[in-house]
Amino acid sequence: MKILVTAGPTREKIDPVRFLSNASSGKMGYAIASCAAQRGHEVVLISGPVALPAPEKVRRIDVGSAAEMYDAVAAEFPLCDILIMAAAVADYRVAEPFPEKLKKMPGEFVLTLERTTDILSEMGKRKRPGQRLVGFAAESCDLLRYAQEKLAKKNLDWIAANCLADGFGTDSNRIILISRDGKKAELGPAPKAEIARQMLDAIL
Numbered sequence: 001m002k003i004l005v006t007a008g009p010t011r012e013k014i015d016p017v018r019f020l021s022n023a024s025s026g027k028m029g030y031a032i033a034s035c036a037a038q039r040g041h042e043v044v045l046i047s048g049p050v051a052l053p054a055p056e057k058v059r060r061i062d063v064g065s066a067a068e069m070y071d072a073v074a075a076e077f078p079l080c081d082i083l084i085m086a087a088a089v090a091d092y093r094v095a096e097p098f099p100e101k102l103k104k105m106p107g108e109f110v111l112t113l114e115r116t117t118d119i120l121s122e123m124g125k126r127k128r129p130g131q132r133l134v135g136f137a138a139e140s141c142d143l144l145r146y147a148q149e150k151l152a153k154k155n156l157d158w159i160a161a162n163c164l165a166d167g168f169g170t171d172s173n174r175i176i177l178i179s180r181d182g183k184k185a186e187l188g189p190a191p192k193a194e195i196a197r198q199m200l201d202a203i204l
């Protein structure tokens, strides 16, 4: 199968040297990409800026912003059987990034943000019969309710729900994998490589 995986954070430019981002390490997405490639699948990994080497036998496409990740996913999605969106994509970008480095000024500084495109929702609309979509939901409260809402709203086949305290930026994770027909499987707590194996067992 051809499996498309996204991983890591995105960076939304404020000026030439500053950006908005988040603390995603990329480890969960890289573990999934690596495990799928070891099993002989054709894997494309679309990665935000992270400090990890490309897993063996994986074609990695490096991107910076949410818009760049969208373009890369949109180009690869028609060719893939499964898209697993493990990336922590920014929901907002700076409406008008500054072309020159900002100088500090007295008083408050207000930055106007605008929404980015929701990549997963878009691919949910374009999904062909036979294609599968897997999303992640990192929540700090009401985990199952929010995850199930995202699964339905974005037209997903599975959602991997995790509490922020369990997996963001760390080496291990604990996930509740929820399928479209409402089945739930608890994975972990375990190292991300093990979670990746269990996720792929369930999905494939």
Ligand code: CTP
Pocket: 066, 085, 086, 087, 088, 089, 090, 091, 116, 117, 118, 119, 120, 121, 134, 135, 136, 137, 138, 150
């Ligand atoms: N996602 C995406 N494109 C975005 C934002 C998120 O594809 N612009 C994907 C993520 O990769 C993840 C899932 O959507 O698989 C997360 O869902 P989302 O509703 O964006 O969760 P949060 O970012 O936590 O946002 P919310 O404030 O709605 O909880």
